[in-house]
Amino acid sequence: MATAAKETSIQPGAATQVTFLEAIKQAMYEEMERDPAVVLIGEDIGVYGGAFKTSEGLLERFGWERVIDTPISESAIVGAACGMSYLGLRPIAEMQFIDFIVCAFNQITNFVAKGHYLWNAPAPIVIRGPSGGGVHGGPFHSANPEMYFVHTPGLKVIYPSTPYDAKGLLKAAVRDNNPVLFFEHKFLYRRIKEEIPSEDYTVPIGKAVVRREGRHLTIISYAAMMHTSLEAAAELAKEGIEAEVIDLRTLLPLDEETILTSLKKTNKCLVVHEDTKTGGIAGEIAAILCERAFGDLDGPLMRVTALDTPVPYAPTLEEFFLPNKEKVLHAARTLAKY
Amino acid sequence: MKKELTKQQYLDLYYYMRLNRAVEDTMVKLFRQNKIVGGLYSSLGQEAVSVGSAYALEKKDWLAPMIRNIGALLVKGVPPRDVFMQHMAKYDSPTKGKDGTSHFGDLENLHIVSPISMLGDLIPVMTGVAMAGRYLGQKIVAMTWIGDGGSSTGVFHEGLNFAAVQKAPFVLILENNQWAYSTPVKRQVPLEKLADRAKAYGISSYSVDGNDVVAVYTTAKEAVERARNGEGPILVEVRTFRRLGHAQHDPAEYVPKEMRAYWEARDPIALYEKSLTGKKLLDAKAIKDIGEKIDKLLYAERDFAENSPMPPAEFAAHGVYCSGDDCHKIAPKWERPIAEVTPPKSSVAAVWTVKGFGSGKASDGGSAPIHFGDTEKHAKDAASAEEASQSANKPRGVKALAKKLAKPVAAGRAARKAGR
Numbered sequence: 111m112a113t114a115a116k117e118t119s120i121q122p123g124a125a126t127q128v129t130f131l132e133a134i135k136q137a138m139y140e141e142m143e144r145d146p147a148v149v150l151i152g153e154d155i156g157v158y159g160g161a162f163k164t165s166e167g168l169l170e171r172f173g174w175e176r177v178i179d180t181p182i183s184e185s186a187i188v189g190a191a192c193g194m195s196y197l198g199l200r201p202i203a204e205m206q207f208i209d210f211i212v213c214a215f216n217q218i219t220n221f222v223a224k225g226h227y228l229w230n231a232p233a234p235i236v237i238r239g240p241s242g243g244g245v246h247g248g249p250f251h252s253a254n255p256e257m258y259f260v261h262t263p264g265l266k267v268i269y270p271s272t273p274y275d276a277k278g279l280l281k282a283a284v285r286d287n288n289p290v291l292f293f294e295h296k297f298l299y300r301r302i303k304e305e306i307p308s309e310d311y312t313v314p315i316g317k318a319v320v321r322r323e324g325r326h327l328t329i330i331s332y333a334a335m336m337h338t339s340l341e342a343a344a345e346l347a348k349e350g351i352e353a354e355v356i357d358l359r360t361l362l363p364l365d366e367e368t369i370l371t372s373l374k375k376t377n378k379c380l381v382v383h384e385d386t387k388t389g390g391i392a393g394e395i396a397a398i399l400c401e402r403a404f405g406d407l408d409g410p411l412m413r414v415t416a417l418d419t420p421v422p423y424a425p426t427l428e429e430f431f432l433p434n435k436e437k438v439l440h441a442a443r444t445l446a447k448y
Numbered sequence: 449m450k451k452e453l454t455k456q457q458y459l460d461l462y463y464y465m466r467l468n469r470a471v472e473d474t475m476v477k478l479f480r481q482n483k484i485v486g487g488l489y490s491s492l493g494q495e496a497v498s499v500g501s502a503y504a505l506e507k508k509d510w511l512a513p514m515i516r517n518i519g520a521l522l523v524k525g526v527p528p529r530d531v532f533m534q535h536m537a538k539y540d541s542p543t544k545g546k547d548g549t550s551h552f553g554d555l556e557n558l559h560i561v562s563p564i565s566m567l568g569d570l571i572p573v574m575t576g577v578a579m580a581g582r583y584l585g586q587k588i589v590a591m592t593w594i595g596d597g598g599s600s601t602g603v604f605h606e607g608l609n610f611a612a613v614q615k616a617p618f619v620l621i622l623e624n625n626q627w628a629y630s631t632p633v634k635r636q637v638p639l640e641k642l643a644d645r646a647k648a649y650g651i652s653s654y655s656v657d658g659n660d661v662v663a664v665y666t667t668a669k670e671a672v673e674r675a676r677n678g679e680g681p682i683l684v685e686v687r688t689f690r691r692l693g694h695a696q697h698d699p700a701e702y703v704p705k706e707m708r709a710y711w712e713a714r715d716p717i718a719l720y721e722k723s724l725t726g727k728k729l730l731d732a733k734a735i736k737d738i739g740e741k742i743d744k745l746l747y748a749e750r751d752f753a754e755n756s757p758m759p760p761a762e763f764a765a766h767g768v769y770c771s772g773d774d775c776h777k778i779a780p781k782w783e784r785p786i787a788e789v790t791p792p793k794s795s796v797a798a799v800w801t802v803k804g805f806g807s808g809k810a811s812d813g814g815s816a817p818i819h820f821g822d823t824e825k826h827a828k829d830a831a832s833a834e835e836a837s838q839s840a841n842k843p844r845g846v847k848a849l850a851k852k853l854a855k856p857v858a859a860g861r862a863a864r865k866a867g868r
Contacts, residue, residue, distance in 0.1 A: 146786050149583070157798050173794035175583055181613060183606035186572040190610060193576020196510075196555050197584060198780030201576075217603070221569050228547045229562040231555055232770040234778055263768045287770035287778055 128306055131299040133273035134164050134238075137280035138202060140310065142172050145200065148284060151178040151191055152204030161206050162240055162299060184213035191235045192222050192289075200284055205239030208293055209253040222289045223264030236283045238292035241269075242334055242384055243421050243432055245297055252421040252428075254333075254385040259291050260362045260394075266315055267362040269293040271336035273304040275359055278313030286315060295333040295384075302337070318365035320372065324354035327378035327409075327445055330369060330395060332358040335382045335433060342438035351446045353380075361391055369395060370403055377408035378445050382438055387415040409448030412441045453662065458729050461503060461661050463738060465495040465717050468519035470742045471528045474750055475535055479696055483754070485537040486548045491516035493659070493691035494625055496716035497593075499523055500664030501621045501684070504672045505591060510577045512561035512570045512592040513550045516623070516690075520593070521550060525558050528746055532753035540752075545759035546767075559588075567598030571607025571620065575681070578616040585784025589672045591619045597628025597636050599645060608681065612649040615680035619671045622683055623658065625690040630702045643685035651681050658688030659716040662723075688716075 128136065142148045150156075150165055150172075156179040159166030169177040180187050184205060191201035205211045211218070218237065225231040243252035260267050266288055270276040276294065283290035321336065322343050331339040336357045343353040354372050358365065373379055379399060381392035396411040414433045422428055453461075472490055479488045491498060498519030502511060505524070513520045518531055533541035534548055542552035543562075553562035561577065563570055574590040581588035594604060599622055611618045624642050626633050639645070646653030652674065656667045664686055671682040689711035693700035724730035770776050787793050 143791075146782075146790050147780050157800050159798070167798075169796065169798040171791050171795055173789065173796050175789055176794065178579075178614075181606075181610055183572075183610055185569075185603045186575070186606035186610040189569060189572025189603065189607060190576030190579060193561070193573040193578075193590075194580040194583075196561060196573075196577055197580035197586075198778050199580050199583065200778075216566050217569060217572070220564050220566055221573065224564070225562070226770050227768045228551065229543050229553050230767070230776075231553060231562065232776045232778065234770075266769075287772060287776055 126305065127303040128273050129300050129303050130273045130276055130294070131162060131164060133277040133304075133306060134280060134294060135166065135168075136306075137277040137284075138165065139168060139171075141200075141202075141281055141284045142168065142176065144310075145284075146176075147198055148200045148202065149176045149178065149194065150202050150204065151180060151187055151194075153180055153182055153187070153206045155179060155204050160204065162296065164294075165204070184210050185217045188214040188217040188222065188235075188237060191237070192217070192225075192233050195233045195235045196231065200234050200236075202236045202238060202284060205237065207247075207251045207253075208239035208241035208255060209250050211237065211239065211255060211291070212258065215258070218259065218265070218289070218291075219262045223262045225264070226288065227264055232287045233289045234284075234287045236280070236290050236292055238280070238283075238294060240296035240299070241293040242295040242297055243416075243428060244334060244384075246423065246425055246428060247296075247421075248423040249420040254293075254383075254416075256291070256293055256361055257385060257389055257391065260391065264289065265362060266290040266360065267293070268315060268360050269295070269333045270313075270359055271295070271298065271331075271333050271357050273302065274306045275313050275319075275357075277306055278311050279315065279359065281310075282312040282315050285312065290315070293333065297334045298337075313359070316360045316363040316365055318356050318358045318360070318368040320354060320368065321357045322353065322355040324352035325376055326352045327380060327442060328354045328356060328369075328372040328376045329380045329382055329438070329442065330356045330358060330392075331382040332361065332391075333384065335384045338433065338435055339382045339438060342435045342442060345435070345439060346442055346446075349443075351442065353442060358391070364391075364394070364398075366398055366402070369398065373399060373403050374406050377406055378448065379407070380412045380414065380438070380441055380445055382414045382433055384416055384433060386418050387413060388418050390415050409445050412445050414438050414441045453665075455729055457503075457665075458662075458724060458727070461499060461665060462717075462720060462724060462730065463742075464499040464503065464519060464523050465661060465720065466738055467522055467528070467742055467745075468495040468499055469717060470746055471518060471522065471531055474528075474746050475532065476696075478532065478536065478750075484535045486535070487695040487697070488535065489515045489549065489695050490690075490692040491518060493711060493715060494623065494688045495519050496661035496664050496720070497621065497623050497658045497686045497688055500661040501591065501593070501619075501668040501686070503665050504668035505589065508559065508586065509588050509672070510559040510561065510574065510581070510590045512553070512563055512574050512590075514563055514567075514570075514593045514595065514598075514623070515550050516595075516625070517593050518550055521560065524560060526554075526560070527749065529749040529752045532750055533756055536753060536756075537758065538753060538756035539759040539763075540756040544763065561592075563592075566603075568594060568601035568603035568607065570594075571604055572610060573607075575607055575611040575614065575616045575618055578611070578618040578675075578681075579614055580780075582617060583789070584780050584782055586781065587676060587783070589617045589619060589675045591621065591668075591672070593621045593623050595628060596622070596624040596626065596633045596642060597631065599642060600636055605648075608645075608649050608651075608683070611681040612651050615678065617675040617678070618681040619668065619675050620681060620683050621668070622685045623688065624685055625658075625688050626707075627690045627694075627700075627703065629694040629698075630700075641685065643683060645685075646683040649681075649683075651683060652679065653683040653685065655685040655687065658686030659711075659714050659719060661716055661720050
């Protein structure tokens with residue numbers, strides 16, 4: 111049977127180059143090994159192993175009670191996960207595509223998020239799923255709905271950009287006592303690889319990281335656009351513009367200190383995100399800088415984001431819709447001139 | 449199956465209905481004195497529903513009330529002062545003033561899940577509670593209520609459908625009080641009998657007179673025990689009537705006079721008092737004594753509630769997040785061997801065993817997950833895969849466990865047999 115081979119592919123213990131997708135799988139596998147309170151719940155996650163194979167092999171290993179295939183009922187998935195958590199379980203709920211998370215919007219924003227504040231009921235659940243565009247998934251399989259939830263007190267919202275962070279943050283999310291939404295940019299699933307440690311580790315929720323040091327301006331980004339920003343920064347360096355690149359990693363709670371520290375050094379800030387412009391995290395960062403570091407700003411906060419439209423399907427349209435390296439370069443050069 | 453109640457049980461039901469009504473009467477007074485901060489929702493005439501159904505639960509069982517189920521909370525052990533303080537937004541209330549009405553819970557001791565105002569959301573949540581209880585081996589039953597109006601929500605369907613496919617030990621009381629705010633049930637649901645909702649999910653149901661507390665209790669008890677024994681979720685329609693408006697502000701003039709008169713003549717407490725008196729379980733003196741006992745209790749409870757302070761303003765900023773173990777130490781209470789749900793014992797062949805749908809191999813890339821047709825070949829594949837896994841030093845019992853755990857997805861059998 112193929113089980114043994116599959117298991118070795120997700121065995122911990124070997125420090126190897128792993129994809130983003132493999133890192134997610136490893137995190138779930140290891141957390142389920144570590145703690146029998148961890149269960150998976152979602153559509154097609156068991157026998158099929160998930161639409162993106164993130165839970166492949168987990169049913170074989172952990173059985174029907176811990177890897178629960180559900181009907182197409184996102185509200186029921188989130189609601190049941192919440193109910194399970196009340197008895198001390200730590201469910202990881204999968205949205206097959208994160209676009210469908212809005213089908214469970216009420217359950218998440220009104221039930222799950224408010225429980226601790228209102229009646230002292232923690233709900234240690236993780237809701238995770240593949241998000242983002244650039245893969246021609248069209249308007250209903252490419253969404254970046256993170257900001258609906260960043261606006262909801264009581265949730266934590268994570269959106270990592272590297273396999274190392276994905277694994278460490280997912281583990282931290284499972285162990286957190288709060289409901290955590292975990293966005294996985296599907297463009298990154300198989301496109302990037304990274305060596306990650308063989309031993310157990312977590313990455314703290316709510317901490318941004320400086321991916322590249324620089325002194326002329328700060329580029330703040332996350333998820334797939336973090337890589338676009340790094341590519342742009344490398345090119346800017348050739349022109350003599352040293353951009354510092356910050357990877358937010360967690361959007362709620364937002365690591366204001368890392369942002370402010372960088373801004374004090376560079377005095378200029380460009381935010382790059384794949385989410386649409388209006389109501390995106392860039393606006394929030396602009397407000398924070400105005401409130402807390404107005405005197406340090408030597409130029410306007412600039413934004414490179416997706417257009418304020420649904421995600422279009424045709425490659426030509428989607429390319430126009432999404433931010434890219436050229437758009438980042440253009441904005442960075444403009445900002446550097448201030 | 450229905451057993452005669454003990455004298456104590458008869459009297460408990462009576463006491464809790466009286467207490468339920470007295471608590472709500474007290475709150476009407478508090479409301480008129482402007483001591484209740486928000487709205488006040490009455491269950492006048494529906495006491496038998498809350499009391500009779502909640503009384504069918506054991507202490508370890510879980511319930512989640514709706515707004516007209518104060519009686520269920522009292523039966524589960526919530527002191528009246530908590531109900532008063534919730535409505536008065538006091539700092540000593542279970543939510544410390546952050547929410548009102550019956551919107552509070554207790555995960556640790558009483559096993560109560562708080563409702564929210566969005567109807568139906570509790571159904572998948574309590575399904576999850578039931579599933580977690582089964583997973584942990586606790587043999588609990590989860591119960592919640594939904595109104596005739598709330599049964600039209602999407603999440604009612606999602607939740608009950610999921611509970612049904614999971615055969616979760618869950619009892620849903622469909623409290624048909626004929627009115628969803630101002631809209632009559634006929635405009636809400638195109639069914640004569642709301643219990644027929646159950647047919648859509650292939651689950652058992654009952655329809656019972658909601659103003660007969662003994663009928664509600666015995667039916668709920670039977671449903672609870674069937675759910676506990678693995679028969680899956682059960683829907684119990686209780687037919688009753690909302691005697692007052694949606695809330696205190698609403699005179700409910702849209703309700704036909706004859707309808708109101710019919711139900712007012714069938715007051716559940718008056719009916720039950722008559723029945724108990726006929727059975728010689730109650731007499732005028734006992735009735736008076738119980739009334740005095742409740743008055744005395746509620747006087748003290750109300751006094752406590754009124755003396756509780758309002759929450760300090762800055763408390764509004766606190767408690768959005770759990771800060772960790774210092775805030776909540778989360779630990780499931782296992783009542784079965786953990787080894788049953790951890791490898792190697794938990795390991796199974798990832799193959800559907802749904803009769804009539806064939807069985808497809810899992811995700812090893814070769815074949816589609818579910819094949820229509822060619823059923824035998826794939827059943828054979830599955831069997832040989834299981835054998836292979838056995839011979840590859842798999843521990844004994846994996847096959848049996850796999851079969852046992854695969855039961856709930858066996859649609860044909862699921863409808864007839866009790867599950868795991």
